[in-house]
Amino acid sequence: MNRITDILGIKYPIIQAPMSWVTSAELVAAVSNAGGMGTLGPNAGHHTVANGPVESAERLRTEIKKTRELTDKPFGVNYFPPAVDSGESPYGEAQLKVLIEEKVKILVVVGVANEKDIKRLKGLGFIIIFRELQPTVSGAKAAEKAGADIIVATGFDEGGSTPHIPIGTMTIVPMIVDAVSIPVMATGGISDKRGVNAAFALGAEGVYLGTRFIASVESPAHENAKQDIVKHGTEDLLLLPTGRGGYWRATPHSVALEAQNAIDKQENSNFSKIGNLKTAMLDGQLEEGINTVSSGIQFIKEIKTCAEIVNELMADFISAN
Ligand SMILES: Cc1cc2nc3c(=O)[nH]c(=O)nc-3n(C[C@H](O)[C@H](O)[C@H](O)COP(=O)(O)O)c2cc1C
Numbered sequence: 001m002n003r004i005t006d007i008l009g010i011k012y013p014i015i016q017a018p019m020s021w022v023t024s025a026e027l028v029a030a031v032s033n034a035g036g037m038g039t040l041g042p043n044a045g046h047h048t049v050a051n052g053p054v055e056s057a058e059r060l061r062t063e064i065k066k067t068r069e070l071t072d073k074p075f076g077v078n079y080f081p082p083a084v085d086s087g088e089s090p091y092g093e094a095q096l097k098v099l100i101e102e103k104v105k106i107l108v109v110v111g112v113a114n115e116k117d118i119k120r121l122k123g124l125g126f127i128i129i130f131r132e133l134q135p136t137v138s139g140a141k142a143a144e145k146a147g148a149d150i151i152v153a154t155g156f157d158e159g160g161s162t163p164h165i166p167i168g169t170m171t172i173v174p175m176i177v178d179a180v181s182i183p184v185m186a187t188g189g190i191s192d193k194r195g196v197n198a199a200f201a202l203g204a205e206g207v208y209l210g211t212r213f214i215a216s217v218e219s220p221a222h223e224n225a226k227q228d229i230v231k232h233g234t235e236d237l238l239l240l241p242t243g244r245g246g247y248w249r250a251t252p253h254s255v256a257l258e259a260q261n262a263i264d265k266q267e268n269s270n271f272s273k274i275g276n277l278k279t280a281m282l283d284g285q286l287e288e289g290i291n292t293v294s295s296g297i298q299f300i301k302e303i304k305t306c307a308e309i310v311n312e313l314m315a316d317f318i319s320a321n
Pocket of ligand 1: 017018019020022041042078110154157158159160161187188189190208209210211212277281292293294295296
């Protein structure tokens with residue numbers, strides 16, 4: 001037991017991170033039933049783009065209900081608050097209404113460290129796990145001051161779109177640990193027991209994993225995308241600009257290779273296709289989109305169940321507690 005298991009009411013301080021398109025009630029419940037905490041991400045459980053904010057929020061309601069049918073353990077939901085004071089986001093507001101109505105307890109809030117947003121969510125009674133997209137010491141302090149319960153420190157090693165500034169997990173975790181008194185979770189490139197133990201050695205009190213759980217039996221990711229993770233190692237990965245400052249780290253298939261080629265030749269390229277992770281990861285058309293994963297894929301050799309992953313990665317925490 002530690003502060004994270006106490007705050008979240010879970011057995012082991014390991015969270016399955018929210019990921020667009022590749023989460024579902026089945027994945028989330030499997031991680032929560034294994035003693036960690038699963039998190040529903042954007043488009044969880046769905047294969048088509050929602051028709052506007054209301055449909056998107058109602059789909060989330062369905063997935064929350066489905067998750068509750070599969071587990072009585074705590075789980076989280078991803079929430080992106082409106083950016084700073086730029087006004088209300090219709091998606092955010094419709095989603096928040098559902099989160100309140102469905103009495104969701106734990107939010108994984110991802111974005112900028114805006115005190116007003118965090119205070120508002122705290123005032124609504126949520127437990128808040130806050131992950132700053134571009135992690136900073138000042139942002140972590142601001143989130144703590146505003147009432148966040150747990151901070152996630154993201155290293156550049158992560159899958160999905162990376163932070164803009166390339167600070168690795170080994171550095172960002174102790175930077176944030178030194179800055180705040182609330183517990184910190186480490187994320188970015190952690191995929192085996194050694195990574196988990198290293199995160200604890202750096203002062204983190206828990207780990208937050210995306211890529212490792214994509215390659216799980218219960219993940220809704222397409223089998224092609226799962227096998228692609230098993231098949232490739234870290235040296236195969238390409239790092240491509242998102243166009244918004246960060247990067248996508250992707251396995252070497254047509255869309256990523258063409259983009260890399262254009263960069264090498266200093267040609268203008270249409271990078272919009274790079275962001276298409278649904279086509280590759282959920283629909284399995286690896287040459288039509290990107291399979292974006294962490295630098296930790298080197299150590300993913302087999303598709304295992306979430307229970308096997310949790311028990312294997314948390315083995316030393318379990319025996320010490
Ligand atoms: C395919 C993919 C999609 C992601 N989509 C989201 C998202 O929608 N919301 C979010 O907060 N983070 C998203 N992330 C980031 C993860 O929540 C998490 O920070 C990251 O996967 C952790 O790093 P790891 O992959 O090295 O374990 C995504 C990551 C991946 C790999």
